[in-house]
Amino acid sequence: MSRKQVDHDYNLRSMSNLMGERWKKVNDGGERSLIKAPSSATSSSTTTTTTTGDLERAARKQFQQDVTPGFVYVLAVFSALGGFLFGYDTGVISGAMLLLKRELDLSALWQEVLISSTVAAAALSALLGGFLNGLFGRRVCILLASFFFTVGGIVLSTAPGKEAFLTGRLIVGVGLGIASMTVPVYIAEASPPQLRGQLVTVNTLFITGGQFTASLVDGAFSYLQHDGWRYMLGLSVLPAVLQFVGFLFLPESPRWLIQRGLTQKARRVLSQIRGNQNIDEEYDSIKNSIEEEEKDSGGDGPVIWRMLTYPPTRRALLVGCGLQMFQQLSGINTVMYYSATILQMSGVRDDRLAIWLAGLTTLTNFLFTLLGVWLVERVGRRKLTLGSIIGTCLSLSLLAIGFLMSAQHSPPVTFHPLDPAMANSTCSKYQLCEPCMLDPGCGFCYRENGSALLTSSCVPVNKASTEQAAWGRCSNSSLMKDQTYWAYNYCPTSYSWLVLLGLVLYLAAFAPGMGPMPWTINSEIYPLWARSTGNACAAGVNWTFNILVSLTFLHLAQFFTYYGAFFLYSSLALLGFIFIYGCLPETKGRRLEEIEALFENQLCSCGASDSDEGRQVEYIRVKGSNYHLSDNDASDVD
Numbered sequence: 001m002s003r004k005q006v007d008h009d010y011n012l013r014s015m016s017n018l019m020g021e022r023w024k025k026v027n028d029g030g031e032r033s034l035i036k037a038p039s040s041a042t043s044s045s046t047t048t049t050t051t052t053g054d055l056e057r058a059a060r061k062q063f064q065q066d067v068t069p070g071f072v073y074v075l076a077v078f079s080a081l082g083g084f085l086f087g088y089d090t091g092v093i094s095g096a097m098l099l100l101k102r103e104l105d106l107s108a109l110w111q112e113v114l115i116s117s118t119v120a121a122a123a124l125s126a127l128l129g130g131f132l133n134g135l136f137g138r139r140v141c142i143l144l145a146s147f148f149f150t151v152g153g154i155v156l157s158t159a160p161g162k163e164a165f166l167t168g169r170l171i172v173g174v175g176l177g178i179a180s181m182t183v184p185v186y187i188a189e190a191s192p193p194q195l196r197g198q199l200v201t202v203n204t205l206f207i208t209g210g211q212f213t214a215s216l217v218d219g220a221f222s223y224l225q226h227d228g229w230r231y232m233l234g235l236s237v238l239p240a241v242l243q244f245v246g247f248l249f250l251p252e253s254p255r256w257l258i259q260r261g262l263t264q265k266a267r268r269v270l271s272q273i274r275g276n277q278n279i280d281e282e283y284d285s286i287k288n289s290i291e292e293e294e295k296d297s298g299g300d301g302p303v304i305w306r307m308l309t310y311p312p313t314r315r316a317l318l319v320g321c322g323l324q325m326f327q328q329l330s331g332i333n334t335v336m337y338y339s340a341t342i343l344q345m346s347g348v349r350d351d352r353l354a355i356w357l358a359g360l361t362t363l364t365n366f367l368f369t370l371l372g373v374w375l376v377e378r379v380g381r382r383k384l385t386l387g388s389i390i391g392t393c394l395s396l397s398l399l400a401i402g403f404l405m406s407a408q409h410s411p412p413v414t415f416h417p418l419d420p421a422m423a424n425s426t427c428s429k430y431q432l433c434e435p436c437m438l439d440p441g442c443g444f445c446y447r448e449n450g451s452a453l454l455t456s457s458c459v460p461v462n463k464a465s466t467e468q469a470a471w472g473r474c475s476n477s478s479l480m481k482d483q484t485y486w487a488y489n490y491c492p493t494s495y496s497w498l499v500l501l502g503l504v505l506y507l508a509a510f511a512p513g514m515g516p517m518p519w520t521i522n523s524e525i526y527p528l529w530a531r532s533t534g535n536a537c538a539a540g541v542n543w544t545f546n547i548l549v550s551l552t553f554l555h556l557a558q559f560f561t562y563y564g565a566f567f568l569y570s571s572l573a574l575l576g577f578i579f580i581y582g583c584l585p586e587t588k589g590r591r592l593e594e595i596e597a598l599f600e601n602q603l604c605s606c607g608a609s610d611s612d613e614g615r616q617v618e619y620i621r622v623k624g625s626n627y628h629l630s631d632n633d634a635s636d637v638d
């Protein structure tokens, strides 16, 4: 939308307010002036024959003087603690697992179960969250989520065994699912339109901030071999309690209150959030839209059915779920979960150093999400998402090329030691490091002299700990003499710089757009009656594809090699680009109530609405102004 048109829209909107206030003043007998207009405008308000030029000037002045009250920021930050916990709880487990698997003697299966149980619980509870949101409201759902985070954190940090730990992970997962779908909706519903994108994006900034904090905490407590994991997981209780207490005092979403018919309360909350600015026009607009939406929404039946049978919401749901699906299919969580392995490929052999350096990945993700917060209201959602996904696609190709070069220059196996148990292992058949590394049962044991590799062998991995070989030189750290290394899941390579470059570019491209925009856009594309269900479905899709991609990554790498897997993600990102190009309309600057109209056209003509800004004028209601005059609905002018 051009700047000029935004100004024009606001002028009209402000004018409608201004006119309302003037009528009010006339009716009040001219006793008070409710707008902070310049003296010229104020004096002319004693008559209703003011010229449009005067009105427009005064409206412009008034609009320029509007400041966003601080309360909306407080509200956004307390809600975004839910995002922080999302990032922290999904991020902290990788470091905690390193300690936990030794202390609780976990098999590979148990490790997988403990990691994926949270994500699976989140997928289910996100869907359930839609129902809870509609029934109890956003505030109760956020309170519920922080309650689950708190209880889950306590159970995890005090767990006596793996079963109790699994229970804790499931409880946290339930909190995650509810928070992930509620928080963006709550922030979007409380924000003024010109700030909405930025404030909802802050939630993703908190997610990546949580992931970054988790990597620092993992690094710090990795030195505490005994019970370190209890502190790592227990720390999440602090932000959870803070959010719970905060939300005891924060208000419900005004839009939800209006929908529930609690109009007086809604007016009070709206004026509290807007810092006692005039809320008549906004209140009126929300109320009317809800009434109209309810007429349009196709009668009875479950919300999801009504959404699917009403074309605009069906299209919005497709776009929302598609965005979340492509976010995960672009492989963000393989990069987040396996960055330590990728770093090891680039020559970092010390485990602790790899954990710390993995923190750099999460820091990059966080910093570039910050760029997204800055860009979202400047360039708009559509351009930001398109730019981001094309960058993601290219950098994934670069990552793949890095892995390809490493594979093509894979070091050979030069030494074939005899298995002491005389067992016939497949590992001894490999002639190169690449296939040896891709076999989850084997690892590469080698000596290094300068840049030359000597006596390299492919031997079975220790089933209890992938950090060692089952037998031989690499089976015990004290046996590993100087310059002897054990590489599991990676091969020593001189092309690691290409992989690292790809990784950094990937995060720089993904984090400002594809990271936050699916959440931000989902929070604004559904009409109120469909908002919680729409967000619940989209969040459910996000969690489902998260688990699908992260659980299949290693198998995918085994069958298609690392470069094959990353080329696949790159092609999926390209598909995502085509989908977004065709289907995602621009929602920047529009009121939530106006956005439904963007989905009235055919699905794949959405890009056209970018230039279709004249439509904006249709939605400006002058009702707010007439409201005081007659309180008579028949006098509304659309």
Ligand SMILES: O[C@H]1[C@H](O)[C@@H](O)[C@H](O)[C@@H](O)[C@H]1O
Binding pocket: 204, 207, 208, 211, 327, 332, 333, 336, 365, 514, 515, 516, 519, 542, 546
């Ligand atoms: O938007 C977030 C963010 O990009 C995170 O880094 C990622 O781990 C999540 O899966 C995603 O939903």
